[in-house]
Amino acid sequence: MTEGPRPGGWLQERLGGQIFGGFLNRNVPEETGLPHTLGSATLFLLVVQVVTGIVLAMNYAPSPEHAYDSVTYIMTQIVFGPVLRGLHHWGSSALVIVVGLHTLRVFVWGSYKAPRELTWMVGVALLLLVMAFAFTGYLLPWTQRSYWATVVGTKIVGTVPLIGSWLLQVVRGEADVGPVTLVRFYAIHVLLLPALLAPLVTLHLYLVYRHSIAPRPGNEAAARKTKRFYPDQLAEDLAVSLVVLLALFGLTWIWGVPTEVRADPTSTAYVPRPEWYFLFFFQLLKYFQGPIWEPIGVIVLPLAVILLLFVLPLVDRRLERRPRRRPYAMAAAGVAVAAVAGLTYFGVVQAPPGTRTAPAGSPQALVERGHEIYVAGKCQDCHVIKGEGVDFGPELTHVGSGYAADKLAALIHNPLSVNPQASMPAFDKLSDADLRALVAYLLTLK
Ligand code: HEC
Structure with a gap:
């Protein structure tokens, strides 16, 4: 050895x-x-x-x-x-x-x-x-x-x-x-x-x-x-x-x-x-x-x-x-x-930003908050925006150009109040602030 x-x-x-x-x-x-x-x-x-x-x-x-x-x-x-x-x-x-x-x-x-x-x-x-x-x-x-x-x-x-x-x-x-x-x-x-x-x-x-x-x-x-x-x-x-x-x-x-x-x-x-x-x-x-x-x-x-x-x-x-x-x-x-x-x-x-970037209280922050509510509310399970989502309900890519704010809010809060045949579920649990944010976001879709 x-x-x-x-x-x-x-x-x-x-x-x-x-x-x-x-x-x-x-x-x-x-x-x-x-x-x-x-x-x-x-x-x-x-x-x-x-x-x-x-x-x-x-x-x-x-x-x-x-x-x-x-x-x-x-x-x-x-x-x-x-x-x-x-x-x-x-x-x-x-x-x-x-x-x-x-x-x-x-x-x-x-x-x-x-x-x-x-x-x-x-x-x-x-x-x-x-x-x-x-x-x-x-x-x-x-x-x-x-x-x-x-x-x-x-x-x-x-x-x-x-x-x-x-x-x-x-x-x-x-x-x-x-x-x-x-x-x-x-x-x-x-x-x-x-x-x-x-x-x-x-x-x-x-x-x-x-x-x-x-x-x-x-x-x-x-x-x-x-x-x-x-x-x-x-x-x-x-x-x-x-x-x-x-x-x-x-x-x-x-x-x-x-x-x-x-x-x-x-x-x-x-x-x-x-x-x-x-x-x-x-x-x-x-x-x-x-x-x-x-x-x-x-x-x-x-x-x-x-x-x-x-x-x-x-x-x-x-x-x-x-x-x-x-x-x-x-x-x-x-x-x-x-x-x-x-x-x-x-x-x-x-991918949507995980954290909000716009200063709190600004119109942009409201829109970003609205987008979060849109995602959290599972709206995309029935709606398509810019190719994303499921087309069960109408496409929302341009929904902002066809609706006024109060009509949109009423529709989301209780679809039956706008259309007696509506099959979309009512989102009447949303707080007023959240509903306003959601509508603000939808209005940007033109
Ligand atoms: C279970 C499926 C479903 C979900 C979830 C849903 N919707 Fe709808 N939505 C529909 C259907 C179906 C219509 C077509 C009108 C009707 O039958 O109510 C509609 C109509 C609409 C309209 C009117 C669109 C147009 O151009 O006529 C808007 C705005 C809208 N939905 C927004 C939303 C938002 C915002 C959410 C999430 C908070 C949401 N929807 C969640 C099914 C759904």
Whole structure:
């Protein structure tokens, strides 16, 4: 046995086998480079989330009475509290981006092909886990925004035919998003998901080690030239991770975590808006309306995409990995990226602002308030404005040019008073101020 300066040599002797040293003491293709650091950057971000998450969890109370205050406590009383929360906040967004890029890189270079099928499938499971982390973590600060985004997000499972209401009950733990939902999401976020994450990450890394890094497609000859993982590639991985960490600190330094008001489950006028990484799905569902299309958009499509991702290496078994020789795969990737980017763009542009911008009391503030009431009153379940909504009742895109204010108010307050045959429900529970705001908004539609 030679006693060289091998990393992990001491441990290896005690533990036996190649457990630790083997991972470092390996060769990787010489051209392994920057694109390959996306995987290790993902791992690094997971570590950041775990470390900051543990400290946050130690100071957090998962109940509607205390959640918001405990976050305020973290932000004001804990040393480095704002930094910890900032890193965790921006880390989640960074994780979604880096995981997405890592998946795309592996897809484009065909690295999911034999013998690395299982590595890919475990990776898809990890991708879904990251999204589940993001979704459950979002509710925890119990702000107006996080609360209503969760109301809308969970409502989606309620539209599943037959078992929808049961599923909704399972996800929320009760009829509405409330204390049980919060505890349930917290337990999933800090117990269930990490318990799944740890073995899957380990398996993923083991498989990466076992099958080594896939050489760049079309350049298999160069793959025979290798370099050491430690220290060559590891140094590059650590450098990229350091850049990622500095970026997180930068974002935390410049923007912090946006302050939000405490959740108010009774304020029906709040316009819900999901976090940016779910916006594309939220936007997609706007195009899938009605009893037939809605379940297709909500269940069939996402399940089909997930299933397709899982079985991809079993279906696409050609060993050709060069992107230029895989036009269909490249076209599919292009369409998927364009669809997600486009839907996110439209979601950002079309989503109503979550907070009002105009000064209180100004005519513009009244109109914005009116729009919130229009959304909260579910008027778009029966009316279309500029292509948005369901055309059960008349289109309202130009309703402002055909009606006077008092006629509109009377019509909404009690449709029967204007038209004895009216089938629109009466909105006679609206306060006078809200009705005035709603009418002010409708009058801007010319
Ligand atoms: C359950 C479906 C439904 C909902 C919800 C609904 N409406 Fe209507 N609305 C109708 C129907 C149907 C008509 C056509 C007249 C009638 O039968 O009442 C109508 C007519 C109108 C009209 C007259 C339009 C025209 O050009 O003749 C306005 C304005 C209007 N609704 C506004 C609203 C507002 C504002 C809301 C939300 C607070 C709302 N509606 C919610 C079904 C609905």
